[in-house]
Amino acid sequence: MGDTPPNDERLTNKGVESWHAAEMDRAEEFFRAAMAQAREVNAPETGSLLQWIAKVHMEKGELKAARVAFRDALARATATSDLAAEAVILLNYASLLKTVGETSEALTKYERAAELADRLQNHRGHAHALGNIANVHRVHGELDRSLELRQKALEILHKHGTPRDLGNSMANMGSLLRSMGRLRESQQAFRKAIEYLEQAGATRSLVITHTNLAGVQMDAGRLDDAADLLTSAIGVAEANELPLQQTSASVQMARLELKRRDADAALELAEEALDPRRPAAEATRIEAHIVAGLAHLELRQRDEARHNFMRAYEKSKAAESYQFTMEALCLLAEMEIEADAMPEARRLLGLLPDLPEDSQVYARFALPLKLRLAKYAGDTGVGELIAAANESLKRWQAEGDRETAARIRSAIN
Numbered sequence: 202m203g204d205t206p207p208n209d210e211r212l213t214n215k216g217v218e219s220w221h222a223a224e225m226d227r228a229e230e231f232f233r234a235a236m237a238q239a240r241e242v243n244a245p246e247t248g249s250l251l252q253w254i255a256k257v258h259m260e261k262g263e264l265k266a267a268r269v270a271f272r273d274a275l276a277r278a279t280a281t282s283d284l285a286a287e288a289v290i291l292l293n294y295a296s297l298l299k300t301v302g303e304t305s306e307a308l309t310k311y312e313r314a315a316e317l318a319d320r321l322q323n324h325r326g327h328a329h330a331l332g333n334i335a336n337v338h339r340v341h342g343e344l345d346r347s348l349e350l351r352q353k354a355l356e357i358l359h360k361h362g363t364p365r366d367l368g369n370s371m372a373n374m375g376s377l378l379r380s381m382g383r384l385r386e387s388q389q390a391f392r393k394a395i396e397y398l399e400q401a402g403a404t405r406s407l408v409i410t411h412t413n414l415a416g417v418q419m420d421a422g423r424l425d426d427a428a429d430l431l432t433s434a435i436g437v438a439e440a441n442e443l444p445l446q447q448t449s450a451s452v453q454m455a456r457l458e459l460k461r462r463d464a465d466a467a468l469e470l471a472e473e474a475l476d477p478r479r480p481a482a483e484a485t486r487i488e489a490h491i492v493a494g495l496a497h498l499e500l501r502q503r504d505e506a507r508h509n510f511m512r513a514y515e516k517s518k519a520a521e522s523y524q525f526t527m528e529a530l531c532l533l534a535e536m537e538i539e540a541d542a543m544p545e546a547r548r549l550l551g552l553l554p555d556l557p558e559d560s561q562v563y564a565r566f567a568l569p570l571k572l573r574l575a576k577y578a579g580d581t582g583v584g585e586l587i588a589a590a591n592e593s594l595k596r597w598q599a600e601g602d603r604e605t606a607a608r609i610r611s612a613i614n
Contacts, residue, residue, distance in 0.1 A: 209238040214251060216603075220260075221365065229257045248277035256451035259297055260405065262444035262480020267297050274413035278469065282356070287582065288317035288326055302483030302520035307339045324361035330369050335377070340484075342556035344381050345359060351377055358454045365406065368397030372410040379417055382561045383580040384600040388417050405443060408434045414452040419457060422603040427457055444480040452485055464499035467492060475566045487516045487525045494532060523554040524562045528599060531566035538573055546574060564593050565605040569612035595607040 216231030216499035236250040240439045255270030271294040273285035291413045295310035304466035318326035335350035337393045351374050375390035391414040398407045405544040411434040438447035444476050471493035474481055481489070494509035510533045530549050535545035550570060556563050575583040590613050597606040 209235040212238065213253070219399070220253065220256065221403050221405065222444055223260075223408075223437075225257050225260050225383060225442055229254060232257065233346060248274050248281065248283060248286045250274075251277060252286075252293055254487045255297070256293055259300070260445065262445055264297065264301060264480065271297060271497075284317055285321055285323065288321065288323060290331075291317070292326065292333065295323065299333075299337065300482045301483075302516070302522075303520040304337060304340070310332065311337065324357050325363075325366060328357035328362065328366070328370070331357075331374055336373060339377050339380055340522045340524060342527075342554060344377065344560055346555055347377055348381070352512050363401065365401035366404045367408050368394045368401060368403060368410070370394075371397060372406065372413065375417070376408075376413050379413075379420070380560060380561055382564065382597065382600060382602065382605075384417055384420060384602050388414070391417065399488065402409055404437065405446065407440050407448045408441075408443060408450065411451055412446070413451075415453055415457070419453075419460060420602045420604055424457060428454075431457060445482055445485070448474050448479055448481040449485045452489045452492060455489070455496070456497070459492065459495055459499070463497040463501075466487050468496035468500070472494060475476065483520050484522055484525070485527075487513050487520065487522060491525065491529060493533070494529075497538075503536065507533065524560075527552050527556055527562050531570045534570050535573075538570075538577070539593065543574070543577060546570075550574060561602070561605060562613065564597060565608050568593060569608050572612040579584055 212235035216228045216235065219225075219228035219231060232250050233255045233266060236247055236254070239247050239250060246255045247520040251270055251274035253375040257268045258264070258267035258270055271290065271330065272302035274290045275287065275294060276285075278290055291310045291314040295495060295612065298304075298310065306591075309553045311330050315327055315330035315334060317323075318330055331350050335347045335354065338344070338347035338350065351370070353375065355367070355370050355541040358370055362370070371390050372395035377388055391410060394410050395407065395414075399411060409519075411430045415430040415434070417428040418424070431450050433448055435454065438444070438450060453471050453472050455467040455474070458464075458467035458470065471489045473479065474489035475486060475493065481583035490509045490513035494506040494513065497503070497506035497509060510529050513529035514517060514533065517523070517529060530552055534546045534549040537543070537549065553567055556567070558564075558568075568590055572586045574580075574585070575586050580586075590609050594606055594609045594613065597609065
């Protein structure tokens with residue numbers, strides 16, 4: 202009997218299992234029951250339990266309720282000087298802030314969580330914090346720094362982590378490698394992540410990983426494979442009431458419909474994601490604006506396209522999601538080139554964020570734009586740009602990224 206954990210701990214463990222299995226209603230029931238028991242004895246665990254309830258709210262798309270619960274949880278942990286709980290709560294609170302586009306504040310909390318976890322020798326918590334800091338650097342376009350942190354996180358998790366930990370970290374590595382243009386390695390990382398996550402029964406993480414792997418498949422032109430992954434992700438997310446993940450996968454499906462030349466279907470999916478009544482991460486809404494703009498272009502609705510690209514630019518700049526900022530600005534500039542408005546196109550070119558030239562987003566959007574503008578103006582450096590574009594084309598063809606290669610080839614020709 203002495204080795205039996207307290208009843209509130211057993212309830213908490215059941216709640217955690219349910220959360221990872223994407224059974225959010227069941228998880229919330231366990232957490233609230235555990236919190237009621239903990240409060241009866243005024244136990245400090247209520248701070249940790251509140252943050253689990255906040256995570257349930259977040260996955261249900263109830264972002265305002267999640268923020269309130271995270272604040273309460275953090276206040277409870279700091280009031281009791283529970284540094285271990287504070288580190289975990291900061292980590293998860295930061296993820297909410299990143300989801301709603303408050304990237305700078307999220308980074309501050311991630312860094313504080315990493316500091317606390319390292320001081321407490323919480324190796325898994327330290328690795329998770331480092332990995333999330335790596336994700337912020339990735340959306341900022343600081344890919345080398347992101348890779349350094351991601352590798353450090355994986356090194357720690359190989360020693361101290363669970364299969365779920367390794368799966369989540371490998372999936373994030375897959376997204377990073379895709380941003381770096383290392384598509385073959387990206388696909389390998391995603392496949393390894395899926396092995397770990399299936400072993401762990403991590404339904405929620407599998408939905409996210411399938412959605413992101415679908416992006417790699419689209420890059421390579423494997424549209425049927427991408428469709429299978431996205432159909433599965435949307436179905437599982439809907440069945441398990443994971444609205445944030447469902448909306449994210451739906452926006453990727455909209456991108457897929459564009460590649461299938463069905464602009465009407467793409468626009469319908471993108472506009473559904475932009476409905477303010479539908480829960481979505483800020484990054485998902487930004488991408489939905491981009492996809493809606495592309496669909497409007499296909500439908501020859503230029504004013505609507507420009508409006509959506511501008512909204513994507515404004516939102517991505519505010520959220521410090523600079524890869525989307527570059528994509529939106531380049532698409533706006535391409536519209537100006539088509540309208541023979543070269544001064545405006547050059548102005549937009551001057552607004553591009555400083556992202557690595559070997560990154561996917563630079564090669565796919567900025568390089569072709571610079572080449573088109575240089576060719577139009579007869580710039581003296583056009584020969585060097587063509588040579589650079591040809592070298593870049595070889596690289597992206599070797600990686601199997603058909604979309605990036607096609608955009609570069611179009612600019613060269």
